[in-house]
Amino acid sequence: MARVLTPRAEDFPRWYQDLIAKAQLADNGPVRGTMVIRPAGYAIWERMQAEMDARIKAAGAENAYFPLFIPESYLKREAEHVEGFSPELAVVTHGGGKQLAEPVVVRPTSETVIGEFMAKWIGSYRDLPLLLNQWANVVRWEMRPRIFLRTSEFLWQEGHTAHVDEADARAYARRILHEVYEDFMVRELGIPVLVGLKTARERFAGATATYTCEGMMGDGKALQLGTSHELGQNFAKAFDMTFTSAAGSVEHAWTTSWGTSTRMLGGLIMVHGDDNGLRVPPRLAPVQAHIMVVKAGDGVAEAAAKLRDALRDAGVRVGLDDRTDTPFGRRAVDAELKGYPVRVEVGPRDLAAGNAVLVRRTNGSKTPVPVTDVVAAVLAALEADQQSLHDEALALRESRTVTVQTLAEAIEAAATGWARVPWSEVGPAGETEANGKGVTVRCLVRADGSVPDSEDEPDLVAILARAY
Template sequence: MPKEVITTRAKDYNQWYLDIVREADLAEVAEVVRGCIVFKPTGWAIWEMMQRALDDRIKETGHSNVQFPLLIPKSFIMKEAEHVDGFAPEVAEVTRAGGEDLTEPYVIRPTSETIIGHFYSKWIRSYRDLPLLYNQWCNVMRWEMRTRPFLRTSEFIWQEGHTAHVNEAEAEAETLKILHEVYADFAEQVMAVPVIRGLKTENEKFPGALRSYCIEAMMQDGRALQAGTSHNLGQNFAKAFEITYTDHNNTVQHAWTTSWGVSTRLIGALIMTHSDDEGLVIPPRLAPIQVVVVPIFKNDAEREKVMATVHALTSTWKGVLRFKIDDRDNLSPGFKFNEWEMKGVPVRIEVGPKDVEKGSVAIARRDIPGREGKSFVPQEGLTERIRDLLEAIQQALFERALRFREQHSADVQSYEELKVQVERGFARAYWAGSSADEKRIQEETRATIRCIPLDQPGTPGICVYTGKETTQQVIFARAY
């Protein structure tokens, strides 16, 4: 596996991304199923790690998992006006089954608000049935024109939470709780990806939502990636599907609902935040293998000596570290180093005959390639040292990504400055423009308002486009 198989980022960022996906055994484009991918072992193992960490947070915040059908009667998609416009053009339709044409076609769920709305209308009767706090992990399908592994695929895997509440305040609190306690916390603490929490503009919100919140991350090419969304759906779906409840005064009311999701596109965000020209870089909390141990020997006598040390060193690691001993006989240490670097394993331990004599090992950090990240340490206390190092790497990756974002973000005072800044990263701008203004800017610059950050300066300024005074700042960027 020679290193040249990965194009450098400087040369071609898009090709670099595809090379990483292929060489790190993450995924393969399934050319026989339009716009779909096969998740290969490392890619799926990372997703399982993500899923576990997200699922823990979803359950800790009081939600239960359920599972609704894959198919939705086509008529359901048509019931909520904005939702139709948003999703009807990109659904896949099942028109035949069991050898017969169906009288009413089904669509493969592009998202499940409609079918879940149907069931919520049956299950919810009284204020005592609320809040209803459910989530599901499943596959969904949107027939996308231009696809890219993880970032945009026809079929993708995600979780979608769907909740129902007695009033707007509770629905809003739920929407924000998910944004902060589940999504932003997961992105920053587990993925080591710093995110901006904000509100979507009308142009960018979910079809059918009252308000959409999001977390936005910056990739290494300065573009934004929407890493998760949480929607206050107001009473829109409750009205379309007649989700009603009887309140304390025995009056029938429409419920307020929310929905929120993150998907396998997070794997794309992970790659484009941390990886480098040597291959994948995975933060320790998500790494399926955190430590790889490579024994080094030239003959059977050395092998025996080295392996005895390796087994002694790792004897207490089960359940403490996720590790692998790479004792394959037919490959050179150099080949193995490259392979595990390519696959993003955070820490590599090398043990050779001299290490056995000296009571030392070599330890190499994946986040700092080359000599700089390598050191020689005593075997004594190795487990503790590795655990500390994993925490340090987790922290260092987050800080590096945060520094990168700060270096590639700037306040812009004019439309000219905005045009220049979106070439290199995020442009923070005061904004009092219309949806039409926003669309015009998109046509001219390919940048959109990624979000209205929840964290606002609180001081007034001049709108970058209309020249009006306003207190509202937004983030403009090109997006994935």
């Protein structure tokens, strides 16, 4: 097969951009840093949304929608928040043909405006917890944009919740972290994320604790795929969000926020893509079985249509490519690029022998299968390949992660993968040193792999890596 993409080993960033362009996932927008998500990319995002949304609702949160425009003054109420976001803001100064009395910012995130409304809606402890989520676009002006990973506008979900006390807020931030984010990423995305606590330096602007899901990309770098924050009473105090407790006292609420975005599309590509294109995990894939008519012939179109119906009846998301006026080779290359998990090729020669050919994107195998067995074979392949993509990603992570004892060793190891090193050997000073060399502390975990409450706990392990 002719070389379609720059090979990963040759130039990973170039391969990434090639793949996005040739698989028609996205384009750069006309305003610097913005992107156009094309149908092939957006269909995957819709599947991500559906799976995430079901988990968010199962965790008790309700969807709502808050305005795109936020008064500049709101951002300024929480000191760390304004400092964190000011350099990235887009500012609207004119509306309806006139200069605005107060400029408004395009939301970089909605803590402030949602804080304002939660304060209005919460009266007593009976109104808590208040669990909200929104699917929206946000804007953070990017100087070095890269599609899906860093764009001036991106799509995301942002959850915002208020609780009666710190323990309830913490439990909920962690519930989202594990039951929504980690579960989705491991089971659907097939990405074995490492879950931990961010250091103070890497925390969200205004948070008291930030939990993260970190994935290892195909080049050994880390990508932060989702974060869940405890905000303490910072935003509640900034927006006077109080409630009457069961005992009758007036108290500030404890809030959380948590988000995942179209950045996950970048992670999906960089974890599962190969030199022929994307590989979409079967459970996530908008099209799981892609039926291709090889060429026209006696009964071929009918057989393809019958297979499509049988697969659909079996609950498989199925596509049908019968564009026999386009060369089969070109269509096959396109199918590889798009990463459909299973292709079912139907052509006159195989059909004469009662067969179709099953092509599995994950391992590239091509197997003639009796037409009557296609549904069972597809179902088995989808299940097996979901697991094997996950296992392949896990094997890569394990092979590229080393355990070391000093900061110097960790920084060296981060040139090619991840380093596990005692946090006591790093600390804030070591973190500064690492940052100077392009290496960051991705997160802290306990020795048993569980997520710490504070970076001051003893015996924590720091994961150091280069990151997107």
